[in-house]
Amino acid sequence: MRLIHLSDIHAGKNLGRVSRNEDVVYALNQVVDFCKENKPDLVLVAGDVFDKANPDNEAKEIIFDFFLKLHSLNIPSVVISGNHDSYEFMKSLKKLLQVIDVYVVPKPNLEECVLDVKGLKIACLPYPSERVLTRAGEDSKLSYAVLVEKAIKYLYEKVKDAPLKVLLSHLFIAGSKYTRTEREATITDYYAVEPSAIPEGFDYVALGHVHRYQRIEKAPTHVYYTGSLFQLDFSEAGQEKFFNFVELKEGEPPHVEAIKLSLKNPLHTFEINQENYAKELEKIKDVQGYIKVHLIVKDKTKMHLVAEKVKEALGEKLIKLELLTPEEAIKKRLEEEREIQKLNLLDLYRDYFKESYGREVPQEIIKTVSQLLEQVHES
Numbered sequence: 001m002r003l004i005h006l007s008d009i010h011a012g013k014n015l016g017r018v019s020r021n022e023d024v025v026y027a028l029n030q031v032v033d034f035c036k037e038n039k040p041d042l043v044l045v046a047g048d049v050f051d052k053a054n055p056d057n058e059a060k061e062i063i064f065d066f067f068l069k070l071h072s073l074n075i076p077s078v079v080i081s082g083n084h085d086s087y088e089f090m091k092s093l094k095k096l097l098q099v100i101d102v103y104v105v106p107k108p109n110l111e112e113c114v115l116d117v118k119g120l121k122i123a124c125l126p127y128p129s130e131r132v133l134t135r136a137g138e139d140s141k142l143s144y145a146v147l148v149e150k151a152i153k154y155l156y157e158k159v160k161d162a163p164l165k166v167l168l169s170h171l172f173i174a175g176s177k178y179t180r181t182e183r184e185a186t187i188t189d190y191y192a193v194e195p196s197a198i199p200e201g202f203d204y205v206a207l208g209h210v211h212r213y214q215r216i217e218k219a220p221t222h223v224y225y226t227g228s229l230f231q232l233d234f235s236e237a238g239q240e241k242f243f244n245f246v247e248l249k250e251g252e253p254p255h256v257e258a259i260k261l262s263l264k265n266p267l268h269t270f271e272i273n274q275e276n277y278a279k280e281l282e283k284i285k286d287v288q289g290y291i292k293v294h295l296i297v298k299d300k301t302k303m304h305l306v307a308e309k310v311k312e313a314l315g316e317k318l319i320k321l322e323l324l325t326p327e328e329a330i331k332k333r334l335e336e337e338r339e340i341q342k343l344n345l346l347d348l349y350r351d352y353f354k355e356s357y358g359r360e361v362p363q364e365i366i367k368t369v370s371q372l373l374e375q376v377h378e379s
């Protein structure tokens, strides 16, 4: 049994005013070409198929074309929703896509989450949103992570007797290295599921959500994030992108090969000093991809003139131009080096609570705040 595991397609993603659909197509075409050559039995898509709950028509066409191409190669796919996907929209595609052997599992539903494709049992846990999980009633006092762990164990019980079984899910595992584009509120301790929550009996675990390629070494089995298919924004600049080609054999560890994707538009952040901007622009003007510039300004009177020159030289490639004083530039560099992340609303709230009341936030309140943040996000 040979399968492809990919994740976080984010069709319909925009970066500033630029649509990244060209990058999506470029990545998916490489997957299709690989499938043509290697004839896998199955493709697993671990969520965040679309970037938005209401994707644009071009994004939909790209995704449908991708699945049609796999279908014409006789390769079925299993697809789950990620936190960026709308459960309802994914559900609306389910029956139609089934006609071309694309099996969509839109929403966590423990009675309908196990699929059997060519003898492989696939336990599917689409992104378990706070609200879906806690609706279960009696369990409402348990923490998010404990509820997710229970769901995974429940699914495992359903597949454990099969000779080959995998878990396909979209969630945040504690200790994984993230990149800030996953959507801040869902990447926090509160949502972190312990690696030990995954039963070692799964032959392979295909995850989505975290955008950086990695194996979760602390998990008791072979657990992988394949990451996003292209650099979604500047916090992923410099990262290489992959999907996995996995061979499963009964009673043997899986053979996992990371297949590197080439990038249509790599992202770059450059620092330019006001004094020698012309020389520095010369160095970067032919760079391929999209650019963010930190323009370091000492003399504010000439700032706008230099900013215009940068825009002129880089044209469409320039996505963002930030004007910084030398002090701000140093601070920014330090922040980026340390990957300080204080954009997370839940973490900010935690800090605020501690400062105001002199103690940690009770679990109950964290739960309510998370639910509110999620509701705000969804609306």
Ligand SMILES: [Mn+2]
Binding pocket: 008, 048, 082, 084, 181, 182, 209, 210, 211
């Ligand atoms: Mn994602």
